[in-house]
Amino acid sequence: MRVLSAAVVAALLPALPYDALAAAGTAYYVDSKTGDDGAAGTSAATAWKSLARVNAADLKPGDTVNIRRGSRFKGSLTLTASGTAARPIVVRPYGTGTLAKISGMRADCVVIRGSHLRVSGLWASRCRWAGFLVFGDHNELSAVAADHNVAGVHITASGSHNTIRDSVLNDNDRMSVNDAGGDNDSGAFGVLLNGDDNLVAGNVITGSYAKSADYGADGAAVEIFNGDRNLIIHNTARDNETFTELGARKGRTATGNVLAFNVVSSALGRGSFLVTRGPRHPVGPVRGTIAVHNTVSLPARKTIGWSCHDGCSPSILKLRNNVIAVGGEAGWEDGQGADEDGSVYLGRTNHFKLGPNSVVADPKFVSRTDLRLRPGSRAIGRGLRLGPEWFGGRMITQDAAGESVGGAPDAGAYQR
Template identity: 55%
Template sequence: MRKFAVVPLALLLLSVGSIAHAAPAAATYYVDAAAGNDAANGITAGTAWRSLAKVNTVALHPGDTISFKRGGSWNGTLTLSASGTEEAPIVVGAYGTGNLPKIGGPVTNCVHVTGSHLAIGDLRASGCDWAGFELAGDDIVLDTVQADANVVGVSIVDGSDSNTIRWSTIKDNTKMSKLTPKEVNPDDDSGAFGVLVHGNDNVISRNVISGQYAFSYDYGFDGAAVEIFNGNRNLIEYNTTSDNESFTELGRNGTGKTADGNVFAYNSVTSTKAQGAFLVTRGARSNIGPVRGTVAVNNSVSIPNGDGWSCDAGCGAGILKLRSNVIKVGKKVGYEDAFDSGDPAESADEDRSVYAGSVYQFALGPNSVKADPLFTSSTDLRLKAGSPAIGRGENAGFPYDLAGKPLAGITRFDAGAYQF
């Protein structure tokens, strides 16, 4: 799948290392959980530090690197409060061979980033009581990290903007932050997030996100691959997701808060779980709406036991736009308020898609069809020959499909995440 022209973390480290040699203030520090010594100088693998406590006290400068030894494990929080620059980010990565260095609980956050302009890669954050990685700064890149066994794999807090999470594995974050019986509170269960976005202008791209699925008194099960709350203009693209309770849910609350202009493109969404959904959003009649301007284009969805999309409590063309999606589900394919009200103004802006399922509570666009999309399988959503999705899409302006096939120069676009 990795056919995109992106810079691997190793080259990024080399590039920053070159900057570091040119800038006298820059340095590389090593951390070894087994053989390190906090009394050492930390500037070679042979004189590595040992503890997170030592790393957290170091005054880092633009261009500096912190490198954790592979195979090592640390309990506690890695706190990154210093900032790099666009030209010389602070780099956090790994050295040696073996498993990713693991930073884990029991603590609130495994890795807590309040600085800006950092490049963090080749780390595992596991078993923390809230987030594997919590981002509270701007212009942070997470590349080839793993986050598992937390409430949320990656949390992007309110005010944390223009970050990138890419090429990472986010899985089995199945803890709940709220889990109360219905007789105590019938609508407050929350948790099991892959990526939880409260910030603006973030890019979540080319990740594998799976297994965010946890018991809920209120909803049966809960969890989301990517949940956006009070976050605007975020781009969720080219992700492969499986066995999450939902792919995405959007909402807003608080005076002046919005969750507008978010785009979901060229994602693969599959699940074999007992329940699931692709996309849930809402209008102004919801106590956590309206969510305006959500766009979902060229996504492929197969959820045999679940639902497709829902746009309620004041749906309309300004709330949700759907184009060139391929959605095959076992239950409700889609819902818009116009189905109950009869008012066409409460319809989503939907067209050029292929749908298969048992219940349709929306009006299909003029170029959409109800038909078997002919996926290769329920988990491999490439199209077979003769699929009604072939040639049904439109140019959404993206350079590749999910398999990395260039889209420049073609004249007949397919619906779904894969160009046949």
């Protein structure tokens, strides 16, 4: 699978208006190369050397922790303090070079226990379990990178109203459980969501794929387990075993999650876009999942567009305005079946009832790597007009490339 170099990761991550996030608090500085833990830490010239000094600092709303690019740390950055909506605590990079890298198999690399923190410009690699582990609420991860973890980012059950945006989550390819029998292998998550009302937007997620004793391979760009009302939008996903798999422990829910305007492709020999479950499954039912305006290209034969099994029904899955081209099964349903319409499908087989405005046809992508539509595509103008109820109550007006969504929309993540 493709491995992104540090230079490529840095190029993909956007420059952010960090100064706008800070609000007249104390500024601290950390530099692993020239810093000194005995220094004041309040200027670049008196920077601390270790994350331990940050972990012990009495951070207040409006404070800023500036971490020098090119720094390297072993261990964990643990943020327990909380900011406020008006005065968040900000962790951001300064200087030039690659992102500051945190690694070490003895601990999760960045642990956020507080709320209203804005963390950007860090690289979490080969950590104990998660690159970024979030327990709090109303936090934001932006322009971060994570690789070779069990989970690049893990939002725990207590984590709500958090945002993961504009980040690169590459080759999080390790399993948490990988043993023969038991139907219990899991791991290789770009993002794992156990909490509610989180936003995953504008990220590049690649290589969430690992060998599995139970399944042959496992992994997901965005795994949702026991999480409600999460919005997964405008992400680019490549070479993941699955884009999204949903489940809930009995007595818990994973209700009302929305996938919109995501671009999903893979050169792997197997894979899927969406897997969800009805009430007969051990981790079902997963109710109210909505998938709208996604574009999917999985050309290998051992692939499936979407699967809604063990008691599928419209209350389990609704699909609108997608373009799904696979080398295997375009979609699979049982029971009453999903509520599907306004889409274009291409596959060797399909096992679902097409909606009245859906068709089986070649979507005519520009190329194998450019999934925009060529003239003459039957996806052009095929989409149905969708209100905010299809997007978790928000009105989404831009496609995957930032173009406006018109009144007669095209199917898929790209509008002409």
